[in-house]
Amino acid sequence: MNPWFSPGFSRVRHRNTQREKKDFNNSTDHLLSNTHLYINMKSALIHVLFLLCATCVFGDADIVETVSAIEGESVTLLSNFTKIQKDDEIEWRLNEKHIAVISGGSITTNGAFRDGLQLDKQTGDLKITNIRTTDSGEYKLNIKNTRGSSVQTFSVKVETDPRSDGVTVVSVTEGDSVILHPDTEILKDDEILWRFREKYDIAKIKKDEDIISTFDDIADGIFRHRLHLNHQTGNLIISDITSKTSGLYEVDIKRRKHIIQKSFNVTITDKQDILSVNEGVDVTLGSGVTELHRDDRVQWRFEHEVVAKVNKTAGIVITFDDVLDGRFRGRLQLDNQTGSLIITHTRTTDSGLYYLDITSDRHVILRKFVLSVCDSCRFPDYVTLICPAFGVAVGILLVACGVSHCRRRRFKQVPRRVIKRSSI
The missing domain is CATH 2.60.40.10 (Immunoglobulins)
Known part of the structure; x- marks a missing residue:
């Protein structure tokens, strides 16, 4: 019997043929699956590239820029354009109310566009000068042209400060x-x-x-x-x-x-406070303010050493009387309302330069004090020389006034002599 035509061989050949057919079908399905995946990935990639291009051209969509400012400052909201094109239309809105439009190279505004607002005709940037709490809100920039449109959003929050003038x-x-x-x-x-x-x-x-x-x-x-x-x-x-x-x-x-x-x-x-006191006397170095505000930070220095601090926001009032070998130990006090520094039972070693720094968001106050503490303060030598001379001059003046007064009284008391001439 020919082995090539035996029943066993036919069955083996049939099985191999079925296996090859199945493998082919699996390969085809796998190829088709990969083809579909490739097409889907390509579509997704094109979509992502489109979004990226749109972002590059028009800016970040759906991203809110948060802006925090203090009343009186100036804030500029940027369009990110270096130059507006002829077909660009720029519109600014505040809380959905129309403020201004740039179209065809011209600017149109309405009543909401107050004096403190400035619109850059070339870039479309919106500048808010001397910003107020009423300027807080949501600002939207709408950009339209032949290539599409986009929206940029700014959330502006302005904090109040009654002392602010910008x-x-x-x-x-x-x-x-x-x-x-x-x-x-x-x-x-x-x-x-x-x-x-x-x-x-x-x-x-x-x-x-x-x-x-x-x-x-x-x-x-x-x-x-x-x-x-x-x-x-x-x-x-x-x-x-x-x-x-x-x-x-x-x-x-x-x-x-x-x-x-x-x-x-x-x-x-030019103000420089110069104080001179006798040893043992309490002395107050005044801050010059009647009341500290909630954001004031106060620092006192003796020469280069910090001796006292006040931080109203953090609720800190502290003196460092152990510095400089403890020369101020137990003798420093701070006025919590004004920030003034009080030195009790002054000593000659307390003499020197004292510096005061008061800082806040709205002002900076720097003052300098020259303190002289002596065991028995007296006037300088030139004052000692001047005082006797001044006393002598006053004495002479008094004597002169007294003599003049006496003469006037004697003159008034002497009767006038009347001489009668006899007729011849």
């Missing part, structure tokens, strides 16, 4: 140093720009590019070697203040979609 006043003595605080957390994408008298750029921080610069050669070099910038806080330190470096300082804190502007007015005062 400018933080800083009073210092000529020759002192001053620190201007932006009072905000510096984020990795932030850009900080400090200006002097609105026209001189004096310092800059751009964290994503590792730029930390001071421009102390501007304005004829009045800031040379006097500017220092803290790259972590953005604080600007100006040393050896003079009349030339006093005036208006502004800082712009630029973030991804908005800019916050703060202003500081640095003034120079």
Whole structure:
């Protein structure tokens, strides 16, 4: 019998054929499944790329930019356009109420567009100057053109401050140093720009590019070697203040979609309190304020040592009377209402310079006190020489007045003699 035509071989061949057919069908199904998966992935990829392109062109949709400001500051809401095109239509709304529209190169506004609002015709940015609590709300920027449309949303919250006029006043003595605080957390994408008298750029921080610069050669070099910038806080330190470096300082804190502007007015005062007391007498170094506000922070220094602090927000009132080998131990007191420092039972070792710093979001007060404590205070030598001379002069003047008065009385008491002439 031919083995190729045996029944057993036929069964084996049949089984192999069935297996090959099944494998082929499985391969075909797998290929079709992969094809469908590829098509679905391609569609999804195209959709994602479309969304990315739309985001690049129109900005981040459905992302709300949160903006916090203090009453009196300036805030700029950015459109992220460098230049508006002819077919672009820009519309700003506040709490769904129409504010302004830029269309065809012209700007139209309505009653809600108050004097403090400024719309950049070239970029579409909206600037709110001297911001108020009534400016809080949801701002929406609608952008329409032939390529599509998009919406950007800004949630603006303005905190009230009854003392706010938009400018933080800083009073210092000529020759002192001053620190201007932006009072905000510096984020990795932030850009900080400090200006002097609105026209001189004096310092800059751009964290994503590792730029930390001071421009102390501007304005004829009045800031040379006097500017220092803290790259972590953005604080600007100006040393050896003079009349030339006093005036208006502004800082712009630029973030991804908005800019916050703060202003500081640095003034120079000639006031320097000089106190002279006898040893053992209590002395009060006055803060110059009638009542501390809730966000005031007070610090007293003797020479370079901190001797007392007040933090109204944290409820801290503390004296450090153990510093300097405990020379003030048990003799320092703080007035919780005014921040004044009281030194009881003064000693000659208490003589020296005392510095007061009062800082808050709205003002900075810097004062200097010169305290002289002596065992038996007396006038200087020149006063001792002048006093006797002054006494002699007063004595002579009194004697002269007395003589004159006596003469006048005698003159009044002598009767007038009348001489009668006899006729011849």
